[in-house]
Amino acid sequence: MPFGDTADFADADRGFIAALEPGVVRTAEGKVVWDNDSYNFLHGTCPASANPSLWRQSQLTVKQGLYEIAPGFYQVRGLDLSNMTIIEGDTGVIVIDPLISTETAAAGLALYRAHRGNRPVTGLIYSHSHVDHFGGALGVTTREDVAAGRCPVLAPAGFLEHAVAENIYTGTAMARRAAYMYGAALPRGEKGQIGAGLGQTTSLGTVTLIAPTKDITATGQQEVVDGVRMVFQMTPGTEAPAELNFYFPDRRILCMAENATHTLHNLLTLRGALVRDPHVWSKYLTESINLYARQSDLVFSSHHWPVWGTDKIVEFLSLQRDLYGYLNDQTLRLLNQGYVGSEIAEMLRMPPAIERSWSTHGYYGSVSHNVKAIYQRYMGWFDGNPAHLWEHPPVESAKRHVAAMGGAASVLKTAQKAYDEGDFRWVVQLVNYVIFAEPGHTKAKHLQASAFEQLGYGSENATWRNFYLSGAHELRNGSFGTPTAANSTGLLAALTVEQAFDALSLNVDGPKAWDTKVTTDWRFRDDRDRVHRAELRNGVLVHYDRWPDDGLPAPDATLTLTRGAFLRNMLAGGDMQQAIAKGDVLVDGNIAVLAQLKGLFSKPDPGFAIVTP
Numbered sequence: 001m002p003f004g005d006t007a008d009f010a011d012a013d014r015g016f017i018a019a020l021e022p023g024v025v026r027t028a029e030g031k032v033v034w035d036n037d038s039y040n041f042l043h044g045t046c047p048a049s050a051n052p053s054l055w056r057q058s059q060l061t062v063k064q065g066l067y068e069i070a071p072g073f074y075q076v077r078g079l080d081l082s083n084m085t086i087i088e089g090d091t092g093v094i095v096i097d098p099l100i101s102t103e104t105a106a107a108g109l110a111l112y113r114a115h116r117g118n119r120p121v122t123g124l125i126y127s128h129s130h131v132d133h134f135g136g137a138l139g140v141t142t143r144e145d146v147a148a149g150r151c152p153v154l155a156p157a158g159f160l161e162h163a164v165a166e167n168i169y170t171g172t173a174m175a176r177r178a179a180y181m182y183g184a185a186l187p188r189g190e191k192g193q194i195g196a197g198l199g200q201t202t203s204l205g206t207v208t209l210i211a212p213t214k215d216i217t218a219t220g221q222q223e224v225v226d227g228v229r230m231v232f233q234m235t236p237g238t239e240a241p242a243e244l245n246f247y248f249p250d251r252r253i254l255c256m257a258e259n260a261t262h263t264l265h266n267l268l269t270l271r272g273a274l275v276r277d278p279h280v281w282s283k284y285l286t287e288s289i290n291l292y293a294r295q296s297d298l299v300f301s302s303h304h305w306p307v308w309g310t311d312k313i314v315e316f317l318s319l320q321r322d323l324y325g326y327l328n329d330q331t332l333r334l335l336n337q338g339y340v341g342s343e344i345a346e347m348l349r350m351p352p353a354i355e356r357s358w359s360t361h362g363y364y365g366s367v368s369h370n371v372k373a374i375y376q377r378y379m380g381w382f383d384g385n386p387a388h389l390w391e392h393p394p395v396e397s398a399k400r401h402v403a404a405m406g407g408a409a410s411v412l413k414t415a416q417k418a419y420d421e422g423d424f425r426w427v428v429q430l431v432n433y434v435i436f437a438e439p440g441h442t443k444a445k446h447l448q449a450s451a452f453e454q455l456g457y458g459s460e461n462a463t464w465r466n467f468y469l470s471g472a473h474e475l476r477n478g479s480f481g482t483p484t485a486a487n488s489t490g491l492l493a494a495l496t497v498e499q500a501f502d503a504l505s506l507n508v509d510g511p512k513a514w515d516t517k518v519t520t521d522w523r524f525r526d527d528r529d530r531v532h533r534a535e536l537r538n539g540v541l542v543h544y545d546r547w548p549d550d551g552l553p554a555p556d557a558t559l560t561l562t563r564g565a566f567l568r569n570m571l572a573g574g575d576m577q578q579a580i581a582k583g584d585v586l587v588d589g590n591i592a593v594l595a596q597l598k599g600l601f602s603k604p605d606p607g608f609a610i611v612t613p
Contacts, residue, residue, distance in 0.1 A: 089226025092122030101205025105136025183466030197363030197462035208490030268373030341375030
């Protein structure tokens, strides 16, 4: 790779105004939620414990501060995983993608105001449904300003549904795995966390969500916010299920959200998500080029640094387009020749022009796991070989493998030889059997941790490095849990009644509830006395709105309350019996059914094991 080419560094520095000094953000109580200064070691030369290409990427993404990217257009970078873009309107500013946490978003807005004046926020735009693009909403505006119309909130159609589905329904599991993916709990340093490829890591502050007040539903839709005209391009099924790009025709500026950044992105993130469609992604990038890029002088995204100049913009987006199109087409070509995902991942090589570009390298996504994602998207988990149709689960499989190989000592002897020869992929596969067959085997854990570290040090992909090093850390030190809280109160507060009951239904302990039949009506006095019925039967919580005179049988109990009281006491850990005693919840009917229900719900485990059984 052309390490002598410093154009990206010049672009990343262009328009720099000032940095946050020190580069640390805290909660009101003093807890550190962001520390960009902990990465100061990146100013040095690349050590043997890091891939030089990834080290270079981290040197770029660690740059922090306020940047003017065009007159009236500013970006705050390096204060969270994502960027926050601020556009000056007629009377205030429009904020695009307010980071993950209220604390980092507020710090970014304060940095802007320190240099541009105390302008009010007169618009908020979510480019898509991932938490690093909406979680800091209450750090830049208030619910009162939004409700009063002083700050409209724009988002792609389907935004709220998908934001909830990803962050609430599977929030605990995703947050636990995200701790591995972003390395948030790892020590910073040459042998620790050096970045996440897309940004440095995730902030650890307060996540919030304000529901959109204006849906963008179609490509070509125009909106004017505080005098700023925007034309939107819908791109569902690309980097997020609900996402959009948008163009500023009066300024010849294009925002590509997270559909084109300076890295190969994920088609299936290592934390887990719906598999994205690279064919559709490639098609939408072609549409972006033809509709907007050829009339643009600047393109910026929600991560990394902008690209200036029409020709450079077209080439940048074209390489990104070709990247996803090639991955899709060649994976399907080889799939139809009978190869399975793991084989295709080893076979597929990218075209030279794509390989030569820094912007298409796999710092965040990777060719390897993206190919497997495409295979999964079209063919599912089963590769067609009946031997893989009904394999033993991990622990039982491990016991049998270890026994077949002559016991743990024999397996470790073979693994140590492989380690000495540098075949670390084989080491981790072998030793994993020992750990799952004999979880207390200390020697196996230490050898596995060492092999994970060597694989991490060599990885160009930041999320692979973080996964390997997080696994090693937990094998040596025990579980670090989930640094970023799943199902935060800020997210829960945005749930609709239907979404709240959907989330509740996911916690029903099915076997415990097999023989329980309970029907309850929930009357929401802050929603026009709307009545929502919940029926628990056969271990399934079925729920639906009731209508006047619908002729349904009477419930076992009717509870009258507000939506907020329901969320607090049924999903956020509150005490329903105490709420009833205080009069916040009124019960008509058999109050004993609540006690009966209480033992039928289980709690998610934010510290579940990953590298051990």
